[in-house]
Amino acid sequence: MKRYKWFRISLPIDLQLLLDRLNSNPFLGDVDFGFGFVAGSGGRIRFRYYRRVKLVVGFVDERGDPANRLIDSIESFEFEFISSNGLLIIRIDDPPRSIKSLLDRLERACGEGFSVELMTFPFDCHQIILSGPKSTRLIALKGAGADRRRNYVARVEVASREGIVLEHLTVLRGLDFSIENSTYEVITNEGKGQVAFLASGVVRFSDQIADSLLVAFEGYLLDGNEHGRL
Structure with a gap:
């Protein structure tokens, strides 16, 4: 099964400027987050968002007792900008439980005036x-x-x-x-x-x-x- 989620966004800056700022933040070295451009179909603009996360992993210790430990991992997912008739939408492909980190990064890249609204299907x-x-x-x-x-x-x-x-x-x-x-x-x-x-x-x-x-x-x-x- 494929999973999708849509958000309508409003930008205080030109979309191209936002794209330039995302491209200037690649996921390289020891950075905590970053973006990678992905070729989209039909002229659409796609990115992959990366961020470092810590996961709790269960294991059995040397005494045979259950225990937990934290491991470093990388979470990533793709998103796409869709624009038509004055509307700007972001589609998240296979969204994780929370996409707050991505939305926070977009807001920081845009500055004051950025807004986002979840789109639903009643x-x-x-x-x-x-x-x-x-x-x-x-x-x-x-x-x-x-x-x-x-x-x-x-x-x-x-x-x-x-x-x-x-x-x-x-x-x-x-x-x-x-x-x-x-x-x-x-x-x-x-x-x-x-x-x-x-x-x-x-x-x-x-x-x-x-x-x-x-x-x-x-x-x-x-x-x-x-x-x-x-």
Whole structure:
């Protein structure tokens, strides 16, 4: 599975100046972080971000007892700048648990006036984004709901290989219900796979359908439709 996350950014400086500053900070020698330019497709601009981290590793000591120790490691991931119609977006490929370090570095490179906003895909826009494939069906969802009249709170997980129709889920009737994670089975010209939307903003694609669906996803975002604004 491939994983992606998108952020809309606003820069107080010209994009080319930011790129020059990133290129002037390579990951060489004993530096704690750095950037490396990566050739992107379609004229897009890609970088790989590197930073030194410490990992906790478990082991068994000489007495046979469990113990931990810190080891030095390097974390890296790629990101891409996408620009169109006055919008500037960063897509993070296979994002780690936290990308705060990258965003902090970009803010320092830009100076005062840099802003960033996570872009998400609410449930009511999924069918619009996935309207292009030959076939799409909801096969799993997870969410939370409440019945305020009876002070009930419920967490619900549903899965079906045959597909899920929300109107048929009687357990949700009467609940103020919000869907947090959802998974679809999708058939495209490239084959069959899955797309999963997570509450964190991450979207997961099966490898064989990722490239074609990215076009639809990013076309949706560049039209200014994030956060359910259609």
